Structures are given as C-alpha cells and as structure tokens.
Amino acid sequence: MADTQVFFDHINDGYKTKGDAITLGAGMLDGEAVTNALVRIPLKTLNRHGLIAGATGTGKTKTLQVLAENLSEKGIPVLLMDMKGDLSGIAQPSPGHPKIDERHAKIGIPFEPKKFPVEILTLSKQNGVRLRATVSEFGPVLISRILGVSETQAGIISILFKYCDDNKLPLLDLKDFKKILQYATEEGKAEIAREYGRISPASSGAILRKIVELEQQGGDLFFGEKSFDTDDLLRVDENGMGYINIVRLTDIQDRPKLFSTFMLCLLAEVYSTFPEQGDSGRPELVIFIDEAHLIFKEASDALLDQIESIVKLIRSKGVGLYFVTQNPTDVPDAVLSQLGLKIQHALRAFTARDRKAIKLTAENYPISEYYKTDEVLTSLGIGEALVSALNEKGIPTPLAATLLRAPMSRMDVLEDDEIKDLLGESKLIKKYNEELDRESAYELLNKKIETANKEEAKEKALKEQKEAQRSSTGRSRTTTRRRGKSSLEKVLTSPTVIRSVLGILTKMLK
Ligand SMILES: Nc1ncnc2c1ncn2[C@@H]1O[C@H](COP(=O)(O)OP(=O)(O)OP(=O)(O)O)[C@@H](O)[C@H]1O
Ligand SMILES: [Mg+2]
Helix, strand or coil: CCCHHHHHHHHHHHCCCCCCEEEEEEEEECCEEEEEEEEEEEHHHHHHCEEEECCCCCCHHHHHHHHHHHHHHCCCCEEEEECCCCCHHHHCECCCCHHHHHHHHHHCCCCCCCCCCEEEEECCCCCCEECCECHHHHHHHHHHHHHCCCHHHHHHHHHHHHHHHHCCCCCCCHHHHHHHHHHHHCCCHHHHHHHHCCCCHHHHHHHHHHHHHHHHCCHHHHECCCCCCHHHHHCECCCCCECEEEEECCCCCCCHHHHHHHHHHHHHHHHHHCCCCCCCCCCCEEEEECCCHHHHCCCCHHHHHHHHHHHHHHHHHCEEEEEEECCHHHCCHHHHCCCCEEEECCCCCCCHHHHHHHHHHHHCCCCCCCCCHHHHHHHCCCCEEEEECECCCCCECCCEEEEECCCCECCCCCCHHHHHHHHHHCCHHHHHCCCCCCCCHHHHHHHHHHHHHHHHHHHHHHHHHHHHHHHHHCCCCCCCCCCCCCHHHHHHHCHHHHHHHHHHHHHHHC
C-alpha cells in the first residue's frame, strides 16, 4: 500500500501552477480521495484541447458542466454543443444535496451553489438565438468539402462563386446557390461559357443533388441572413463572468451532415475572425462538443482533413476544443494526438472487444507507480475519472484518478417557463431572429432573365414589323431561318419547369 503523504506530495507537486488554474477535484489513492490533493488545470494550457470520455452514465456531461462553470467564473466565455438538451440547468443554482456536501468534504473544497450567465442558441426553428451563415461566407472550398463533391465539380463551384462575385450577385442561401447552378446550364450558359468555360449539365446536376441532400437535413434553415457574428460568443456579464453559450442540438442527432457542416463553418469563421493570440496565459473561448462522435460520423475524408487542420490551427487563436464521447476511438487519431487534457471516466468490460479497447486506452496514458491503469479504468465510480493534463511548461502532469467536484448549478434541465424567461432577457434574440431575405442571386438572376426575355420579345416584334412592311411592299424574300430557342422557351422547356408542371397536373388529377 502506497504512502498517502507521498501520494499527496506527488499530486501537489505535479499540479502546482504559477498562474491561475481551475480545480477539478482531488486525487484518489486505492479508491479513496486524498483530501486537498487537488488536481488543478492551468488556464494557460486550456487552449491545448481535450477529451472527456467514458461509458454511458459515468459523468461525462457533468464533467463538461464543471469545466464550463469554472471557466465562466474566471471570465472565460464558453460554447457548448448540447446534443441531449441536458445542460440548460447551468442558468440556475444547484439546490444542493447531502451527497454533494459529502463529495466536497472528501475533496477539501467548499460547495457553493451558483448560477451562470447563459445564452441559448439554435440551428433550427427551436427557441433560441438563430445561428446562420451565408453561402458566400463559406467560400467555394469549404462548400465543396461539405457537399463532398468531386474535383471537377469543385472546380465548377469555384467558377460560379467567381461569376457571382464579378457580377455582384450575393449568394446568401441555398436558394441562391441552386439558382446560379441552374442558370449556368440554361439561360446563362452561353454567357458563362464565353468568359469562364463550359459547365456540363451532368456536373451541375450532381452538385444540385448534393445540395438537396443537405437541404433535406435542414441546411436551408442554417444558410442565410442574418449571419452570426462570432464576436457575440465572447461576451462577459456585468459581474465579470464569461457567458455560457448553449447550442441546443437535440433535433440534430439523426442529421450528422448538418452538424458537421455547422461545426466546420463555425470553427472556420472563428479561425478567420479571431486575432492571433500571444502568450496571454488564458483562453479566449472554450468550445465543448458533447456526443462528438456525431461530427466524425459520415464525414468524408476531405471534411476530416479540414477538421484536423482547423483543430491544429485554432489553438493559436486562443480557442480550446473539447470533445466529449463514449469511446476515445470515436475521435480520429490525428485529432486525438493533439489533445492536452484527457479526462477518462470508467469504461465497461462486457466483451472481448471492450477489453481490448480498455488495454489500448490504458496504454495511451502516462505510466504511474500508483495505478494499474487498465484496472482503474473499469473500477472508477460515477463522477470519478483518470486525469492527465499539461502543466504550464507543456509537460504532461502525473496521472491522477480524480474524485471530481460537483456542478455548482443545477444538474437537471430548465422547465419551459424558465427557458422562456431566459430567452426574454436575451439581447441577441432581438439582433438575430428577424427573417431577412434581401435581394440576392436568386432574385437578381430572375430579373436578368426577365429583362433578356423582354428585349428578345421587343426585337422579335420589331423584326416582324419590318417583315410585314417588306411583304406589303412585295419585296420580301421568304427565308425562314430556323432560330434558336428563346430564353422563355428555354425556361418553359427546362426539366425543372416540366417537372413542376407535371407535379401540379398530378395533384390536380388526384
Ligand atoms: N461530478 C459529479 N458530481 C455529482 N454527481 C455526478 C457527477 N458526475 C456525475 N454525477 C451523477 O451521475 C449522473 C450521470 O452523469 P452524466 O449525465 O454526466 O453521465 P454521462 O456520462 O454524460 O452519460 P451519457 O453517456 O448517458 O450521456 C448525473 O445525473 C449525476 O447524478
Ligand atoms: Mg452525457
């Protein structure tokens, strides 16, 4: 049996910090917390990303809550991806519980119920501040990756963005994007081919199908105005507490494509707008992604590459990213290898495969003379976890089985009335929730087609008038040259129009 005092010193030395830090809980030896052997994470290393993993019901989401609260208390704003809708309780103080007091007595820190400033955001029509972005803001490269199109198709997307840019046609929502695709192979075919090269209808059709797929996952709600200004994630309230921005994503579980699109867009936007951070000693923003396997699920290789490089780069902007998931293997190796803080809750060994995964996980942690890591992994209780962090010099801290502190706010969700009150106080709702549909590519191209049609009709009328004059003077030579289809004919005979006319007819005949 190891000496408690030696272990106490080992943890205290290993987790000593010069600058400010947040306390997670107390180190445990032989299954018992050693009071005041505090496991503390320096603020300085919180932009080095992290992972919270563990079997279901072991306490991952509460650990996320604890981290978020403690960051907020230090004036650091937080963004939470709430997949199960179980985090809104952060806006109300904990009612307390004798078990919580017992837990905190063992750790050696007082328990103080507290509420935190919360803003609720949404990607869909649920209550909350609407998060939106325009197609132009994404840019052709990101859009191509999100849609998972081929190289040739990506080339076409770039041409169309350039055409819209040159012709001042704003691409705001998916309606605009679909319109320009259609225009490029129909009415605008000749014009675009002259300046930018020919666009094959097969390729534009393929792109269109991908857009429709994204639309079916609710992408049409996400693209458009008013686009969200990421600076609004950085608010601090009048008491100096960082805002906890909760994105409610309960309706997104079965729409992984929309979720990865949104995450990538958000990270890219944060990356491009945040200033480069020097050695400020604290993060600017910390983002937690609960149920993180959803971003990686179904993501194409190109999308994964993009996520990996953003994870790498965003650190320099003072942004920490924390993935919360059941199994560490849910996160790609290239991302895993960049994570500074690991909080591993218990894993369950039901099958041979589980046992293999536990062995693998254990091997990824620093060796400790105090623990047999694989055994600890299966014996940790709820609200306990193996912690490995980075100290202020960037060196891994000693491995610590940790009895984690309890959240200061409520562990259950807010009632409907409470949510309503919270939304009523929001300043951002007023700013973002008005539906805008200003004149963009869709309307402008429609106008252009209309003008072209009018001119053509005028020309035709003029020509007919001349012909009539000629024939009346008897000098006409009846040469009927076969003319090309007018724009109007083109529109009327286009497959889209035919399809919608057929649709109307079938409905009428029902
Ligand atoms: N740090 C803690 N302090 C006090 N109680 C805790 C703590 N962590 C977890 N618990 C208890 O364990 C329960 C389950 O925790 P939590 O919801 O965080 O699990 P989870 O790992 O996120 O589960 P799932 O995989 O199902 O999402 C909580 O409702 C709470 O009662
Ligand atoms: Mg959870």
